[in-house]
Amino acid sequence: MQRFAELLEGLVFQPARNGKLRLIETYFREAPDPDRGYGLAALTSSLVFTQAKPALIRGLVEARVDPVLFGWSWDFVGDLAETVALIWPEEASPHPVPHLTEVVETLSTTGKVELPGVLMRWLDAMDATQRWALLKLITGELRVGVSARLAKTALANFGGVDVNEIEELWHGLAPPYLELFAWLEKRGEKPAVDGEASFRPLMLATALEEDETQGLDPADYMAEWKWDGIRVQLAARPGGQRRIFSRTGDDVGRAFPDILERMEFDAVLDGELLVVRGAEVAPFNHLQQRLNRKVVTKAMLTDYPAHVRLYDILRDGEEDLRGLGFEERRRRLEAWYARVRPERMDVSALVPFSSWEELKALREGARENGIEGLMLKRRDSPYLAGRPKGHWFKWKRGALTADTVLMYAQRGSGKRSSYYSDYTFGAWRDGALVPVGKAYFGFTDEELRQLDNWVRNHTTNRFGPVREVEPKLVLEVAFDSVHRSTRHRSGIAMRFPRVHRIRWDKPAEEADRVETLEKMVVE
Amino acid sequence: MTAMTQSTAPRSPASWLKIAPEGLCCAPGGFHIDPVQPVERAVITHGHSDHARPGHGSVLATPETIAIMQARYGDEFPTRYHALPYGEPIRLGEVSLTFAPAGHVLGSAQAALEHAGTRIVVSGDYKRRPDPTCPPFQPMPCDVFVTEATFALPVFRHPSDAHEIGRLLHSLEIFPERAHLVGTYALGKCQRVISLLRQAGYNRPIYMHGALLGLCALYERHGVPLGPLIHVTNQNKAELKGQIVLAPPSAHADRWSRALPDPVVAMASGWMRIKQRAKAGGIELPLVISDHADWDELDRTVDEVGAPEVWITHGREEALVHHLGKKGYRARALALVGFEEEGQ
Numbered sequence A: 001m002q003r004f005a006e007l008l009e010g011l012v013f014q015p016a017r018n019g020k021l022r023l024i025e026t027y028f029r030e031a032p033d034p035d036r037g038y039g040l041a042a043l044t045s046s047l048v049f050t051q052a053k054p055a056l057i058r059g060l061v062e063a064r065v066d067p068v069l070f071g072w073s074w075d076f077v078g079d080l081a082e083t084v085a086l087i088w089p090e091e092a093s094p095h096p097v098p099h100l101t102e103v104v105e106t107l108s109t110t111g112k113v114e115l116p117g118v119l120m121r122w123l124d125a126m127d128a129t130q131r132w133a134l135l136k137l138i139t140g141e142l143r144v145g146v147s148a149r150l151a152k153t154a155l156a157n158f159g160g161v162d163v164n165e166i167e168e169l170w171h172g173l174a175p176p177y178l179e180l181f182a183w184l185e186k187r188g189e190k191p192a193v194d195g196e197a198s199f200r201p202l203m204l205a206t207a208l209e210e211d212e213t214q215g216l217d218p219a220d221y222m223a224e225w226k227w228d229g230i231r232v233q234l235a236a237r238p239g240g241q242r243r244i245f246s247r248t249g250d251d252v253g254r255a256f257p258d259i260l261e262r263m264e265f266d267a268v269l270d271g272e273l274l275v276v277r278g279a280e281v282a283p284f285n286h287l288q289q290r291l292n293r294k295v296v297t298k299a300m301l302t303d304y305p306a307h308v309r310l311y312d313i314l315r316d317g318e319e320d321l322r323g324l325g326f327e328e329r330r331r332r333l334e335a336w337y338a339r340v341r342p343e344r345m346d347v348s349a350l351v352p353f354s355s356w357e358e359l360k361a362l363r364e365g366a367r368e369n370g371i372e373g374l375m376l377k378r379r380d381s382p383y384l385a386g387r388p389k390g391h392w393f394k395w396k397r398g399a400l401t402a403d404t405v406l407m408y409a410q411r412g413s414g415k416r417s418s419y420y421s422d423y424t425f426g427a428w429r430d431g432a433l434v435p436v437g438k439a440y441f442g443f444t445d446e447e448l449r450q451l452d453n454w455v456r457n458h459t460t461n462r463f464g465p466v467r468e469v470e471p472k473l474v475l476e477v478a479f480d481s482v483h484r485s486t487r488h489r490s491g492i493a494m495r496f497p498r499v500h501r502i503r504w505d506k507p508a509e510e511a512d513r514v515e516t517l518e519k520m521v522v523e
Numbered sequence B: 001m002t003a004m005t006q007s008t009a010p011r012s013p014a015s016w017l018k019i020a021p022e023g024l025c026c027a028p029g030g031f032h033i034d035p036v037q038p039v040e041r042a043v044i045t046h047g048h049s050d051h052a053r054p055g056h057g058s059v060l061a062t063p064e065t066i067a068i069m070q071a072r073y074g075d076e077f078p079t080r081y082h083a084l085p086y087g088e089p090i091r092l093g094e095v096s097l098t099f100a101p102a103g104h105v106l107g108s109a110q111a112a113l114e115h116a117g118t119r120i121v122v123s124g125d126y127k128r129r130p131d132p133t134c135p136p137f138q139p140m141p142c143d144v145f146v147t148e149a150t151f152a153l154p155v156f157r158h159p160s161d162a163h164e165i166g167r168l169l170h171s172l173e174i175f176p177e178r179a180h181l182v183g184t185y186a187l188g189k190c191q192r193v194i195s196l197l198r199q200a201g202y203n204r205p206i207y208m209h210g211a212l213l214g215l216c217a218l219y220e221r222h223g224v225p226l227g228p229l230i231h232v233t234n235q236n237k238a239e240l241k242g243q244i245v246l247a248p249p250s251a252h253a254d255r256w257s258r259a260l261p262d263p264v265v266a267m268a269s270g271w272m273r274i275k276q277r278a279k280a281g282g283i284e285l286p287l288v289i290s291d292h293a294d295w296d297e298l299d300r301t302v303d304e305v306g307a308p309e310v311w312i313t314h315g316r317e318e319a320l321v322h323h324l325g326k327k328g329y330r331a332r333a334l335a336l337v338g339f340e341e342e343g344q
């Protein structure tokens, strides 16, 4: 438990992706089998056991500690698990600190009745960091900023293999992954996985700039609309496994039972998850209502019906189609769809064109919901994992921009911890500035230095790591779209805002008004 | 004579040691303890700036604290001062005063005051765990114990120093290409972290922000060896991959830290126990190393000195008042003006 607890604690404070990777790799090197396999399972949310409710933990601590002191402490610390971990009385315990393996295996066979006694014994034996890690684990809320993909990437680095190899194996393996570690340490064969609805790493597109179409022959490419949803892979085996993977290989099926129940087929499909009502694609924030929910209510299923717009087929029955060219796969997809006709799914239409000019005009004309631009796919491209150059392109509509005024700046983290690098900007409404968004990229290192300097010299107020600045500097921000939002005072929220240009020249009074942004809202 | 003294009821402690606008005032002795405003005669428990302020008419403190104040205040330090070593009583008006080690920083002292048959111990800031840079806290039996309460919540239970230093050294192994920038207060924490590193067998040079060097030299003159220390300059800043660099707590947010190679930002402080505090400060490696007593140490110390009455100051008075009250002590808050939350 010691190493795992230290890993979690390190991850909580580590802001940088590379730093997190290094910590996880170190853990895989230092922790023994089978502990490290259970640690990996915890990071990838692959553990299943009876979870403890916060009320149970509170009950345990209040039986041990003066409730008044506990209450004050909780107010001060803020987080329940952390408070309990810190305040738990430390007395000599006859029990040794359990290994992570013992914790996981015991929890998987312990019912709700015995759970409090088991927890109590462990808490008595552990130190504060271990208690904190245990409580995070059993409440199912690690929140250490690690995706399953990141954990797998660390695993790939640890074993010196491509992360896609791990992705392909992943859903055929189970904790504590002894075979997998043996293979990665060159002590064993690569684990054999078949008959499983496993994840195939996705093929991704590169961005196409306006002037880059010149060298490309339009006859080599096919075009589709680029849908503003979530990329998913549907994988199903007859009479058994059905999975919906996100682009990073996370299994998101639990949030979309309305799709899962309709996956009565034997295939792997690539497509875009959308909320569709009638024939109309709803704005992206409607889809967000369906994400990251532990419980999917009936109302959500009715109000935000999920739909998958299919654009590729990777496996049809036993046949792996990834070696075929896109045009051929597309034919296979259409034939498959005509045969199977799954509900809540359709095939993404092709956009016929003969010249780049024609296609560009089509792209600019399409401003309806759900369309971000166009996808260009080479007719002869096989389905390749990763982001291979020259095969698939995304050709987005020009971004929207607005002139805003810098209001607050916050210090960054990691390499940016000595820079004010996160900017909150506002637009005018009734003569006052209202915050409309936050951006922390889009500028060069040199511009970051200049912005940081400006912030330090124009500070009017400080709140911890945040500085309020004189409302004088105009930032031209770019963003993909604007949506209504009840969570923001301005009533609107931007998608992908970034600093486009610093308008040192422009007076703040000439920045845009909130109304101007409201006109850009996609309803 | 003896019979006379015994028959005189001792005057209540609160009548001769009480709060005044300038700070804690002992009228029959004619002095203030750690006053927040300039006074005629100041008794200073230790050199931290919220206790040792400039501008007093005369100062009584331990020789080490006098040296620290002279180094910090230069010409502002009064010409009239008295350096009183630990354990030597001195008569001030109608009061006898003795210093005893507080284990907080070099020169830190508790002041034991005796008057009218009563003994009050003003402990200043203190801690109970071993510190290689200063002598340990010495419990003294008394009638009234005045205690700090910086970390007086039961969530504050500092882990062992060796464990925390071990975490720093482990991080150096994991990130050998990054400098490790450790924020420390200039007086006490800085020298303690260096000494703990040396105890852990770390003998390489430790790189120092210029603001910390003066007090390190002072510690060395007082017999605390710190090993090789190198001043960080603009010339060597970029070469500090895999090195430990000590700097004042705010330095990581300053432009000063920029040229350091991708620093791991660490901070040595008792507040680092609370994750949200560490995260809000942008700390990547929080080290829970404190010069103040934690909850268990406060509780144990009150039991050891055996004073039926405890006055609590400097921090979270209410929790300790509540807890000691339940244990049967007469505990109350000593509301001191002008003392800010000291950290570290």
Ligand SMILES: [Zn+2]
Pocket: B046, B048, B051, B104, B125, B342
């Ligand atoms: Zn102090």
